[in-house]
Amino acid sequence: MADCDSIHDNVKDYYGSVIQKNTDLQTNACNVAGSVKPPLSVRNAIASVHDEVVSTFYGCGLTIPSHVEGLRVLDLGSGTGMDCFAISKLVGENGSVVGVDMTDNQLAVAIKYVGYHTKEFGYSKKNVEFVKGYIEKLGEAGLQDNQFDLIVSNCVVNLSPDKKAVLKEAYRVLKPGGEMYFSDVYTNKVVPEHLQKDKMLWGECIAGAMTWQDLVSFAGEVGFATPRLVSSTTMEAGCEAVATPLKEAGIRFVSATYRLFKLTAGAPANRLEVNYLGNVTDYPDELPFDALAKFKKGCPVNVSGEVVQIVRQSRYSSAFTIKDAEECPVDPFKFLTTAQASSGGCCGPPKQAVSGGLLSPSTATSH
Ligand SMILES: C[S@@+](CC[C@H](N)C(=O)[O-])C[C@H]1O[C@@H](n2cnc3c(N)ncnc32)[C@H](O)[C@@H]1O
Incomplete structure (x- = not known):
């Protein structure tokens, strides 16, 4: 792909207008069921999210870890807010959630349902907000150092043209002892450049996938402790037209969830x-x-x-x-x-x- 701006623009267009709901996806990359069955409280929280938000969920895993009561949480690439709203219920009224996304249409749906979920959870005031911004530049979105206990992200880092910048920013805004718990798509081989230029393949979370070895390198370089794999699910690259060139190139994909801890030196x-x-x-x-x-x-x-x-x-x-x-x-x-x-x-x-x-x-x- 050419440069950061054009990747951002293509992805905005993909999630802003090309697809309207998760049944429009051409592959199952952004729609993989996680391999770990969540506990009842998490299933209940997910079940309480509004239908329109559920139908526009493009995640590829379960990004809700244990022990989140009272935490301040950041969701990178929050989309229409599925994980934010579920976590908003789990952190309780004393916790809070911030979702960051760069695509107006995605943010508009999320913002529309803040009041609905505040009422649904019986809170006297909202504990979730959505902010427009790039996950590579959280400072521009007003996020300060050492602010969050937990960062989640669901099928978004692969869409970024600069994955190391995303991890660096995540590390910066996490409090010491904080955790980034996120699901994403990983490839066994770097996707060839001509396939990376395919807007649909990039938008569907395939062409931009990094190798897990790259994740380990970037995480270490920005300061995180060794990435801990939580779960991994095979991912099929969907329809023939998409799957064939990838198979011919010997490329396979998994959706995996990792936890990265920010430890003090x-x-x-x-x-x-x-x-x-x-x-x-x-x-x-x-x-x-x-x-x-x-x-x-x-x-x-x-x-x-x-x-x-x-x-x-x-x-x-x-x-x-x-x-x-x-x-x-x-x-x-x-x-x-x-x-x-x-x-x-x-x-x-x-x-x-x-x-x-x-x-x-x-x-x-x-x-
Ligand atoms: C595959 S969707 C996942 C959305 C959400 N996490 C979910 O599970 O439904 C990717 C989302 O990430 C956002 N996104 C992609 N790259 C981004 C970037 N560099 N900065 C901010 N948002 C980004 C897109 O606008 C889109 O809403």
């Missing part, structure tokens, strides 16, 4: 033992962390230094206790006591530290 933490307290709403027994790791209530696990920092600095800090992990050499008497206490219990066999990862007695692992 400082000495890297040692491996330590973290113990989930079971106090996150909807997750009394087990808290999902990413695609590989879950924390079971009351089952301490030995985690990597980076996971220790995430637990310490993020909104999850009050959901865990952290203590020194067992060091080598291990006390054989203490080991026996632990083994006896945990055999047959919820935690399974005695826990052990694994180099470079997190091993819970159940399924948890990390990188």
